[in-house]
Amino acid sequence: MSPFVFWPALVLSLVLSVFLATTPQREVMWAAATVLAWTVPVALAWKRWVQRPAVWIARVATGAIFAMLVGVVQAWWPRTDVFIHYSNCAAPRAETFWPLAFTWACGLGLMTFTLWGSAFQWRQTLLPRVRTIAWWLVGLAWTAACAFVLSRNLAPGVLGTSLLALAKLGAAALAVAALIGLPLWWGTRGGRKAEAQTREDFAKLAPDERERLIDLIDTTARRGEYRLMYRPVAEGAAGDPIARVGGDPLSAPGETWPVDAAGHPALFLLQVPLEGTAHPVWRDRVLSVYLDEHEHALVVRCHARSDELQPMPAPPGPKLAPCAVMPLAIPPNEVPAGDDEGDGEWPDADWFFERMPELKAALGSATAHPDRLLGMLITGDTRGHAYIASDLIIVGGYPALIQGVHGATCPDCGQPMRFLMQFGDVTEDFALGDAGAGYVYGCDAHPQRLEAFSDCY
Numbered sequence: 210m211s212p213f214v215f216w217p218a219l220v221l222s223l224v225l226s227v228f229l230a231t232t233p234q235r236e237v238m239w240a241a242a243t244v245l246a247w248t249v250p251v252a253l254a255w256k257r258w259v260q261r262p263a264v265w266i267a268r269v270a271t272g273a274i275f276a277m278l279v280g281v282v283q284a285w286w287p288r289t290d291v292f293i294h295y296s297n298c299a300a301p302r303a304e305t306f307w308p309l310a311f312t313w314a315c316g317l318g319l320m321t322f323t324l325w326g327s328a329f330q331w332r333q334t335l336l337p338r339v340r341t342i343a344w345w346l347v348g349l350a351w352t353a354a355c356a357f358v359l360s361r362n363l364a365p366g367v368l369g370t371s372l373l374a375l376a377k378l379g380a381a382a383l384a385v386a387a388l389i390g391l392p393l394w395w396g397t398r399g400g401r402k403a404e405a406q407t408r409e410d411f412a413k414l415a416p417d418e419r420e421r422l423i424d425l426i427d428t429t430a431r432r433g434e435y436r437l438m439y440r441p442v443a444e445g446a447a448g449d450p451i452a453r454v455g456g457d458p459l460s461a462p463g464e465t466w467p468v469d470a471a472g473h474p475a476l477f478l479l480q481v482p483l484e485g486t487a488h489p490v491w492r493d494r495v496l497s498v499y500l501d502e503h504e505h506a507l508v509v510r511c512h513a514r515s516d517e518l519q520p521m522p523a524p525p526g527p528k529l530a531p532c533a534v535m536p537l538a539i540p541p542n543e544v545p546a547g548d549d550e551g552d553g554e555w556p557d558a559d560w561f562f563e564r565m566p567e568l569k570a571a572l573g574s575a576t577a578h579p580d581r582l583l584g585m586l587i588t589g590d591t592r593g594h595a596y597i598a599s600d601l602i603i604v605g606g607y608p609a610l611i612q613g614v615h616g617a618t619c620p621d622c623g624q625p626m627r628f629l630m631q632f633g634d635v636t637e638d639f640a641l642g643d644a645g646a647g648y649v650y651g652c653d654a655h656p657q658r659l660e661a662f663s664d665c666y
Contacts, residue, residue, distance in 0.1 A: 244273050275320050282358060286358060307374065307375075407585065423537065435540060436540075437604040437605060438536070438539050438601055439536055439603075451481070453480050453532070453533070453534065454602075456528075456532075458477050459520060467501075476527055485536070491651065491656065494512065496510070511656060561583060601632070601633060606628070615650065617660040622652065631647060641665060647661060648661065
């Protein structure tokens with residue numbers, strides 16, 4: 210179970226528990242307080258000591274909160290003044306029906322999570338399953354109940370007050386958008402113009418000229434120590450025979466597909482040779498990275514590069530579309546992550562130009578914006594020039610960290626592990642959280658010992 214689904218569902222349950230605990234209905238108040246009291250301790254204890262997926266806790270909590278919302282709507286069922294506010298010092302006045310709409314939407318979402326235990330996919334409603342039938346029946350009954358309450362309590366005054374509140378909210382949103390958007394649009398005119406001009410300059414470059422510039426980066430870096438940046442190649446072009454993103458990984462004879470404790474197969478992400486690492490023990494090895502989608506943990510394997518490696522077909526289930534990549538040698542970063550001077554030095558345009566003055570001169574002859582052209586040249590993406598290390602596949606050097614230092618140590622010898630590679634959102638079909646990145650470390654003395662981390666903002 211992904212924490213990006215479980216924890217938001219848990220937080221939503223707690224927020225709604227607090228909301229319901231303020232209702233005048235005593236039974237709902239005590240039920241909400243009970244959920245609020247037991248959910249967090251049980252979830253934390255289960256994740257900490259049992260170390261198993263805790264989705265059932267979130268499903269029980271959301272189911273309990275949905276039952277409380279049903280109780281609230283049931284209490285509204287016989288009334289005709291749900292949207293009327295009474296005061297001792299003034300005449301009754303009409304309120305809006307938006308609390309009912311909010312209750313309906315929250316109830317539908319909580320019921321969905323209770324049944325499916327994951328982010329809801331609309332295509333699941335078309336599958337002939339018991340849960341699908343239950344979802345439709347409960348969803349329609351819930352919608353009908355809320356619609357009945359609305360129909361019994363809707364009056365011209367309520368409708369007018371509700372539409373007026375919506376208009377005020379929309380006007381406020383438009384005003385805020387204008388206050389933020391107009392200065393932003395005005396201030397980025399120069400950048401948009403430079404971007405458009407760079408795209409034109411990039412389109413004018415012949416394929417042979419693009420390859421010459423890429424080769425200039427690669428050959429210059431290989432004159433000394435270097436690390437490798439794997440970049441996507443044009444559709445239909447041949448990529449590295451070993452490195453790949455998605456598709457089927459290469460494996461040693463007899464190797465089996467990694468699965469979790471429940472037997473669910475991991476998702477293959479990428480595979481790269483470790484040529485760009487400084488220590489010779491890694492240079493003839495191949496690293497494969499998988500994702501355990503239920504635990505949201507990275508699974509890594511490393512084996513010697515040889516002719517015996519063969520494609521290992523993926524088992525039935527989700528699979529990333531294959532993407533060809535090619536290595537590009539770049540100078541190594543000299544500043545280790547965690548030092549006071551930097552965080553591993555992300556390879557932006559200035560980073561390249563400082564180490565390769567001839568590259569800036571070559572790009573400057575083709576465009577007035579060499580920094581932007583370099584980004585398009587490396588990524589092959591003319592939609593934007595910006596790129597950062599956490600979006601790329603980089604082998605060797607030091608990690609470009611998003612969070613703190615990982616401090617990976619070998620369980621056999623207790624020595625710090627060497628940083629091997631990092632990668633970001635390698636395809637449009639996959640994301641490691643909010644602009645996340647994966648990091649892999651290994652022990653020089655025990656190459657079979659590997660450790661992987663994933664961080665995000």
